[in-house]
Amino acid sequence: MSKYSGNPAAAAALFEGHQVHRDVYIDPEVFRLEMKHVFANAWVFVGHESQTPQKGDYFATSIGDQPVIQVRHSTGDIHVLYNRCPHKGTKIVIDRQGNTGKFFRCPYHAWSFKTDGCLLAIPLKKGYSDTGLDQTEGAKGMKAVGAVHNYRGFIFARLAQDGISFEDFFGDSLSSLDNMVDRSPAGRLEVAGPPLRYMHHCNWKMLVENQTDTCHPMVAHESSAGTAVKLYEELNLPEDAPKPPAMEIIAPFMSPYEFFENMGIRTWPNGHGHTGVNHSIHSNYSQIPGYFEAMVESHGEEKAKAILDENRHNTVYFPNIMIKGPIQQLRIFIPLAANKTLVESYIYHLVDAPEELTARTAMYNRMINAPTSIVGHDDLEMYERAQEGLEADGLEWVNIQRLRTGEEDFSEEVVENGTTERQMRNQFDAWARFMTWDAPAQEAAE
Amino acid sequence: MNVSKEQLIDFIYDEARMLDEGRYTEWLDLWLPDGHYWMPLDYQQTDPLNVTSLMYEDLFMLKLRVERLNGARTFSQKPKSRCHHVIQRPFVDEMKGDSFVTTTFMHYVETRLDEQQLLALTAKHDLALVDGSLRIANKRVDIVNCDAAFRNIQLLP
Numbered sequence: 001m002s003k004y005s006g007n008p009a010a011a012a013a014l015f016e017g018h019q020v021h022r023d024v025y026i027d028p029e030v031f032r033l034e035m036k037h038v039f040a041n042a043w044v045f046v047g048h049e050s051q052t053p054q055k056g057d058y059f060a061t062s063i064g065d066q067p068v069i070q071v072r073h074s075t076g077d078i079h080v081l082y083n084r085c086p087h088k089g090t091k092i093v094i095d096r097q098g099n100t101g102k103f104f105r106c107p108y109h110a111w112s113f114k115t116d117g118c119l120l121a122i123p124l125k126k127g128y129s130d131t132g133l134d135q136t137e138g139a140k141g142m143k144a145v146g147a148v149h150n151y152r153g154f155i156f157a158r159l160a161q162d163g164i165s166f167e168d169f170f171g172d173s174l175s176s177l178d179n180m181v182d183r184s185p186a187g188r189l190e191v192a193g194p195p196l197r198y199m200h201h202c203n204w205k206m207l208v209e210n211q212t213d214t215c216h217p218m219v220a221h222e223s224s225a226g227t228a229v230k231l232y233e234e235l236n237l238p239e240d241a242p243k244p245p246a247m248e249i250i251a252p253f254m255s256p257y258e259f260f261e262n263m264g265i266r267t268w269p270n271g272h273g274h275t276g277v278n279h280s281i282h283s284n285y286s287q288i289p290g291y292f293e294a295m296v297e298s299h300g301e302e303k304a305k306a307i308l309d310e311n312r313h314n315t316v317y318f319p320n321i322m323i324k325g326p327i328q329q330l331r332i333f334i335p336l337a338a339n340k341t342l343v344e345s346y347i348y349h350l351v352d353a354p355e356e357l358t359a360r361t362a363m364y365n366r367m368i369n370a371p372t373s374i375v376g377h378d379d380l381e382m383y384e385r386a387q388e389g390l391e392a393d394g395l396e397w398v399n400i401q402r403l404r405t406g407e408e409d410f411s412e413e414v415v416e417n418g419t420t421e422r423q424m425r426n427q428f429d430a431w432a433r434f435m436t437w438d439a440p441a442q443e444a445a446e
Numbered sequence: 447m448n449v450s451k452e453q454l455i456d457f458i459y460d461e462a463r464m465l466d467e468g469r470y471t472e473w474l475d476l477w478l479p480d481g482h483y484w485m486p487l488d489y490q491q492t493d494p495l496n497v498t499s500l501m502y503e504d505l506f507m508l509k510l511r512v513e514r515l516n517g518a519r520t521f522s523q524k525p526k527s528r529c530h531h532v533i534q535r536p537f538v539d540e541m542k543g544d545s546f547v548t549t550t551f552m553h554y555v556e557t558r559l560d561e562q563q564l565l566a567l568t569a570k571h572d573l574a575l576v577d578g579s580l581r582i583a584n585k586r587v588d589i590v591n592c593d594a595a596f597r598n599i600q601l602l603p
């Protein structure tokens with residue numbers, strides 16, 4: 001008998017404050033429920049507006065397990081539509097991006113749709129006269145998601161028609177996105193090239209949790225960061241000689257526990273949070289000539305300093321993205337199955353800032369997050385060992401109680417010691433609430 | 447000293463064999479100090495710097511990569527990966543003084559535990575004759591499905 005199917009409350013009960021049951025990572029029924037409830041009721045990142053700059057430009061991606069299209073409509077607004085023909089289900093677009101002109105045309109029987117999804121034409125339409133086609137759900141055209149919000153160029157969507165508003169969902173956590181965008185003298189970002197695409201055989205939540213796991217870098221990355229430090233020392237370069245770029249990017253992963261304790265972690269309601277309240281591994285990056293001047297020019301000195309003094313490390317936006325404001329990187333953890341996750345790592349160019357900044361961000365992306373990256377290899381090995389290890393029946397719970405001394409209230413913004421696992425618990429608190437978000441309505445409908 | 451087409455072709459074959467046999471110290475010695483190993487992320491990518499690549503590594507990074515493979519705490523190499531190149535006869539595209547360009551099509555297999563992946567590659571070598579021996583000035587490796595989602599690629603294609 002199935003334990004969780006149709007029973008989101010049973011799934012939500014797998015989070016007990018200080019521990020979570022392994023089924024949240026390995027059970028396919030729990031995964032199905034996450035897709036139906038968590039990913040439908042939360043605001044999920046879709047793409048950046050610069051990926052669809054012109055009218056008719058589209059970008060195909062997924063929200064949870066739902067195939068969707070981000071498209072620039074003829075009015076200039078961005079719409080998010082399910083990637084499915086209302087006739088027989090054919091995916092409307094199959095390439096990752098392109099331009100569809102004024103309308104989408106299904107390649108199977110040529111039903112066509114405006115770029116807001118509305119049905120435009122059906123060939124040989126008289127075949128449907130007196131059939132009542134106009135009474136069907138498909139007659140309206142391609143279905144749009146429940147709600148779309150463009151926040152400073154970042155497109156988020158909520159699949160559910162009704163639910164929490166964008167502002168209530170994100171609240172003050174938007175300060176991290178603001179900081180990332182404000183680092184452009186023009187206040188605007190543009191996507192720089194395609195994302196890295198890295199296939200992980202583990203649950204998507206392991207990746208999200210790892211973003212604020214500050215007790216793993218000096219251990220799991222000793223092989224890459226530790227070896228970098230050792231190699232550099234062996235070179236015996238004079239103090240003032242330029243360091244190899246790898247030292248700026250990779251070596252800070254070897255920082256001691258104290259560094260991570262003092263960096264601090266902030267959590268916001270609804271599962272959002274970030275590491276690096278006080279400092280981060282990005283704090284000591286070298287200055288790029290001309291950048292500060294450009295920032296002062298457009299923001300004034302005081303504001304420019306305030307923007308650049310912020311060195312947040314990883315900001316997690318529940319459910320499935322992480323951004324790095326100081327280097328304009330966004331990673332999305334796309335759930336494919338309980339034990340399969342596609343990680344896409346995007347970078348953005350700061351409009352009107354020197355290109356050297358984009359070059360450093362591109363370097364970070366390939367050194368740390370590529371399928372060819374030694375740091376990525378360290379992490380993937382841990383996730384996949386955990387995914388396999390969780391099958392062991394001897395123990396059934398995963399511990400997340402570091403620095404938890406009692407009941408916690410996640411509806412408050414809180415700053416704590418940087419090695420707390422509070423942000424992981426914060427994510428599970430949101431997970432359990434969104435899992436059961438529409439439960440009363442559903443039961444009433446049944 | 448004059449370099450023949452035959453010598454250039456042998457060089458490419460020897461390099462592939464070094465990688466397959468894990469003779470990394472010898473392999474690193476082939477490189478000129480300013481060289482870069484570039485593996486683009488995008489099909490027909492032209493810019494290695496301002497967009498993401500899979501690799502764009504200087505000699506320090508390549509040494510780090512090689513050194514890490516043997517580290518006592520390199521858990522993703524316990525057990526170790528193995529690789530295997532099958533290459534077509536390299537094309538010698540340019541022979542200008544002491545500089546040479548070759549293009550080589552190859553199939554690359556990398557394996558660890560029960561997983562094995564096959565990549566189809568095009569390797570472009572910029573070679574230079576320095577003090578009587580051939581060296582790698584730059585190397586570009588294009589994976590034919592570079593935009594696909596990959597699992598780990600831990601060794602050097």
Ligand code: FES
Pocket residue numbers: 085086087088089090106107108109110111
């Ligand atoms: S399936 Fe799209 S028009 Fe028939």
Ligand SMILES: [Fe+2]
Pocket residue numbers: 210216217220221379
């Ligand atoms: Fe890590």
